Amino acid sequence: MAKEVSWTLGMYMLAIIVGVLLIVWLFAPSGSFPQLRGIVSGIKDSVSVGAPELTAEKPAVSEVHQKELSALQSTIRSMIESPAENCFESYDGFTKLGEEGMKLEIKYDSRExxxxxxxxxxxxxxxxxTDSSFTVDHVRSCVIAGDETITSNFDQRFLSETDKTVPVEYKIADLVIAEDDGGxxxxxxxxxxxxxxxxxxEGxxxxxxxxxxxxxxxxxxxSATIWSCEGGEAGGLAAFCFDSDETNGIPSKVRSGNLVRC
Structure with missing residues (x-):
């Protein structure tokens, strides 16, 4: 029993002596720890601690698109202020909206x-x-599309003028205008x-x-079966209705005065 206690104490003493010697060697001026400490300090100085703060840039659109958005806004406001109904106006549309996924969302808020x-x-x-977005009071967006009757009646009333007594119909809808690959x-x-x-x-x-x-x-x-300005398709009017030289198209009829500007 005495031998076991003596052996255990001896091991503790040996561990303490080794620890003291190691500390003295590491921290002595001639020891290797100052060199190691210098290397670590050099690494610390050469590596920045923590990631740099990320600052979000304020989103903006191109100057061209801003002019187009401003034209849309001013055109809509002038149309609303006009007493005319069943009237048309041009705002020159948009160039490609592909820059960084730019899109225009048009949504109605019934509460406001x-x-x-x-x-x-x-x-x-x-x-x-935010700087390019805007609101319009007391107005909802709609499309001349969504049903065959809507485009057919529009054609008969305003374009082919085969029946000017048919009711003007439209589909009320929230809209998204964006660049799309079309499938x-x-x-x-x-x-x-x-x-x-x-x-x-194309309109x-x-x-x-x-x-x-x-x-x-x-x-x-x-489509392969549509070669002139006409209605009757649920998807919308034929693209030809917006060609500048199409006789029954909207641009020609507005220029001739057969369709009323707002």
Missing amino acids: DKTYFDVWGGIGGKQKV IFRFTRNRIDYGSSFQDF HQWLFKPDSGHICFFPTVR
């Missing part, structure tokens, strides 16, 4: 009775561009989504005011 025109861009197109075998261009999916938007330069509370946009359709 106003429509928000929210512009999105910035990193990943997920930041609201397989189609070109990437600006398109409009009025509730189901993106549709062609993007024109707006229609059916009454004092609505401003309508023009989705369009193209």
Whole structure:
């Protein structure tokens, strides 16, 4: 028993002596720890501690797109102020909206009775561009699309003028205008989504005011069987209705005075 106690005490004493010697060796002027400490200090000095603070840049749109958005806003306001109904106006539309996922969302708030025109861009197109967004009171957005009867009646009333007594119809909808690839075998261009999916938007330069509370946009359709300006397709008017030289098209009829400007 005495031998075991003596052996245990001896081991403790040996551990203490080794520890003291190690400390003396490390911290002595001629020891290696000052060198090690210098290396560590050098590493610390050369490596910055902590990540730099990330500052988010304020999102903005290009100068060209800002002019186009301003033109849209001023055109809509002038149309609302006009007493005319069933009238048309042009705002020259948008160039490609592809810069960093830029898009325009048009949504009506029933509690405030106003429509928000929210512009999105910035990193990943997920930041609201406050300086470019705007609101319009007491007005809802709509489209001349969504049902065959809507486009057919519009054609008969304003374009082919085969029956000027048919009622003017439209689809009330929140909208998204953005660049879209259009799916397989189609070109990437600006398109409009009025509730189901993106549709062609070759009528993007024109707006229609059916009454004092609505401003309508023009989705369009193209197919192998449509070679002139006509209605009757649920997706919208034929794209030819917006060609400048199409006789029954909106631009020609506005120029000739057959369609009323707001």
